[in-house]
Amino acid sequence: MNFDALTPEQIDRLSGKLRAAGLRSTRPRLALAHLLFGAGNRHVTAETLHEEARNAGLSVSQATIYNTLNQFLSAGLLSEVIVDHARSYFDTNVTDHHHFFIEDETRLIDIPLDEVALSSLPNAPSGYDLAGVDVVIRLLKAPA
Amino acid sequence: MNFDALTPEQIDRLSGKLRAAGLRSTRPRLALAHLLFGAGNRHVTAETLHEEARNAGLSVSQATIYNTLNQFLSAGLLSEVIVDHARSYFDTNVTDHHHFFIEDETRLIDIPLDEVALSSLPNAPSGYDLAGVDVVIRLLKAPA
């Protein structure tokens, strides 16, 4: 795909979505929006999206991928899931419990298990075993 | 604190803990174990623990901090919480829902909200606003 492959209708729809989110409708954003929102729900990382863009004959820099994902994120067009082993906290409490994470202060607070419980756990897809359940409740300092 | 500040009783106790976990009892491990398990539950990052060790007059390399934390982690002496913005997945599904994360494949699968619900949410500590709730259920490929 390159940008010109989009039909006027697609461009209108995606442009509208961008503008509604307070973002200018630019070529790279339209193209990435098309990849992201063109067909059903998706999970991407910056890397997978970049590769996909390149495969589609689109030349966008890595920085633009990051900028765009973060702009879409703050505009509420995307949500974010943090999973990998990077910037970890280690907790001497190895019992089953969950956490408040205060974003401004990068500080963790334990939540006793009985204050937040999962009402039901879905079955692991067959072929997989449960390795753990993480519940992180993110907090922001309240506006003054 | 330096290693020699530990009483024989403390050394015995920590040594036993290490050995029970299948780890040799070495000076750096004993000293770090003392910092970690010496007083109540704690949250540390590699960095905070390293600084604490240095302040205690202990000279341990960064690599040892990481090695030790990871060894304690796989031995079950610590648990890990992943919170920060690093290695993120972006999800076009912005409705309230949670995820399976398949560790071997670094792949995400949506869990419909009705299959995993929090039975109750603790109140945010005063002065803080709820910014989001992340539930990640980690999966490992089942042994063959």
Added chain:
DNA sequence: TGTCCACTTTAGAATTGTTCTAATCTACTT
């Protein structure tokens, strides 16, 4: 008790994912 070997630790380099910088470009207003 001394020797030996597998396991540990170390310093520093390498890697990975992400953000920053400063220059260039472009969408939109007038």
Added chain:
DNA sequence: AAGTAGATTAGAACAATTCTAAAGTGGACA
């Protein structure tokens, strides 16, 4: 059409973590 605020770029910088290869050490066993 020109000006300007915002967007994009390549590449450098950064931060957290892991790797590497060499030197050190715990503890089993003679």
